[in-house]
Amino acid sequence: xxxxxxxxGQEIWADLQSNVxxxxxxxxxMLSEREKxxxxxxxxxxxxxxxxxxxxxxxxxxxxxxxxxxPRIRTLAPQMNRxxxxxxxxxxxxxxxxxxxxxxxxxxxxxxxxxxxxxTPARTVELPRYAIGRYPVTNGEFRSCVLAGRAPPRGYWDxxxxxxxxxxxxxxxxxxxxxxxxCDWLADETGLPYRLPTEEEWEKAxxxxxxxxxxxxxxxxxxxxxxxxxxxxxxxxxxxxxxxxSPYGVLDMSGNVAEWTASFIGAxxxxxxxxxxxxxxxxxxxxxxxxxxxxxxxxRHARCATRxxxxxxxxxxxxxxxAVDVAD
Numbered sequence: 001x002x003x004x005x006x007x008x009g010q011e012i013w014a015d016l017q018s019n020v021x022x023x024x025x026x027x028x029x030m031l032s033e034r035e036k037x038x039x040x041x042x043x044x045x046x047x048x049x050x051x052x053x054x055x056x057x058x059x060x061x062x063x064x065x066x067x068x069x070x071p072r073i074r075t076l077a078p079q080m081n082r083x084x085x086x087x088x089x090x091x092x093x094x095x096x097x098x099x100x101x102x103x104x105x106x107x108x109x110x111x112x113x114x115x116x117x118x119x120t121p122a123r124t125v126e127l128p129r130y131a132i133g134r135y136p137v138t139n140g141e142f143r144s145c146v147l148a149g150r151a152p153p154r155g156y157w158d159x160x161x162x163x164x165x166x167x168x169x170x171x172x173x174x175x176x177x178x179x180x181x182x183c184d185w186l187a188d189e190t191g192l193p194y195r196l197p198t199e200e201e202w203e204k205a206x207x208x209x210x211x212x213x214x215x216x217x218x219x220x221x222x223x224x225x226x227x228x229x230x231x232x233x234x235x236x237x238x239x240x241x242x243x244x245x246s247p248y249g250v251l252d253m254s255g256n257v258a259e260w261t262a263s264f265i266g267a268x269x270x271x272x273x274x275x276x277x278x279x280x281x282x283x284x285x286x287x288x289x290x291x292x293x294x295x296x297x298x299x300r301h302a303r304c305a306t307r308x309x310x311x312x313x314x315x316x317x318x319x320x321x322x323a324v325d326v327a328d
Contacts, residue, residue, distance in 0.1 A: 094121060154173055228295070235257060
C-alpha cells in the first residue's frame with residue numbers, strides 16, 4: 001500500500017490518481033489542512049519515483065500538486081542541476097540519419113531528413129561546468145516576472161491570474177526576447193547570472209557523455225516523455241515523467257514544450273546539412289534554435305541532438321529553462 005493511500009485513505013488516493021479534474025478537485029476539498037500537507041509530501045515523492053506508476057497517474061498527481069501549491073517549484077531558488085566539466089558527443093553521424101529514414105517516405109520525410117542532417121556530424125565538444133534548470137520554467141514562476149512588470153501575461157491566462165491547474169505546467173507561447181527577459185529579471189532578483197543555455201549546454205545536459213539518442217537511453221519509452229505517441233495532446237505538469245530523467249538528473253528534456261537556447265542556427269563543421277541550414281536561413285532568417293520537441297512532436301523530432309526551428313514548432317508550444325555558470 002502506498003504511503004499516501006495509507007495516510008489519506010483508499011478512496012481519496014484513487015481520486016487523486018484518476019486524472020479526472022472533478023474527482024481530483026473533490027478529493028482535495030475533502031482534505032484538512034494537515035492532510036493537505038501530507039498530500040504535498042507524498043505526491044511530490046510519487047512523481048519523483050521512477051518505474052512505479054503510469055503516465056496518467058503521474059499527470060493526475062501533478063495536477064493535484066499544482067492546485068495545492070507544488071513544493072518542487074521555487075521561483076527565486078529554482079532547482080538547478082550541475083553538469084560537470086568535460087567532453088561529450090554532440091550531434092549525429094550521417095549514417096545514423098540515413099538509417100532513421102531508410103524506409104521510403106513522402107515529401108515530409110525528405111524535409112525531416114534534411115533537417116536531421118543539420119545535426120551532422122557527431123563530434124566531441126568540451127564544456128566547462130555549469131548548472132541547468134531541473135525543470136522548464138513554469139507558469140507560476142513566469143507570473144512573478146509578469147507581476148513585476150517585466151513581461152506581459154500569456155494569452156491563455158486570465159489576465160495576470162493563472163489557473164491553479166496550470167501553475168506547475170511549463171510556461172509557453174514565450175518569445176526568445178521574453179525568455180531572456182525572464183532570465184534578466186531573475187538575475188536582478190537573486191544576484192545570480194541566470195541565462196538561457198547554449199545548444200551545446202542543452203544537449204550535454206540531455207544526453208550525458210555517452211552519445212545516447214534520448215535522455216533515458218537509445219530506445220523510445222512511452223513512460224519517458226510527453227510526446228505525440230503518448231496521446232496526451234497537451235502540456236503536462238513538469239517532472240511527471242521521471243523514467244525519462246537525463247544522466248544529470250534533468251527532466252522534461254524530451255517533449256512537453258520545446259525550449260529556447262541562446263544559440264543561432266548555423267552549420268556544424270563539415271556538416272552534411274550545410275545546404276539545409278542555408279536554405280532555412282534563406283526562408284526564416286538566422287533564428288535561435290529550440291530543443292527537445294513538444295507534446296505534439298513524434299519521437300524522432302525530440303531526440304537529444306534534434307535542432308528545432310521555432311517556426312516549425314509553433315510559438316504556442318515553446319518555453320525555456322534556465323542555465324547559470326558555476327565557478328571552478
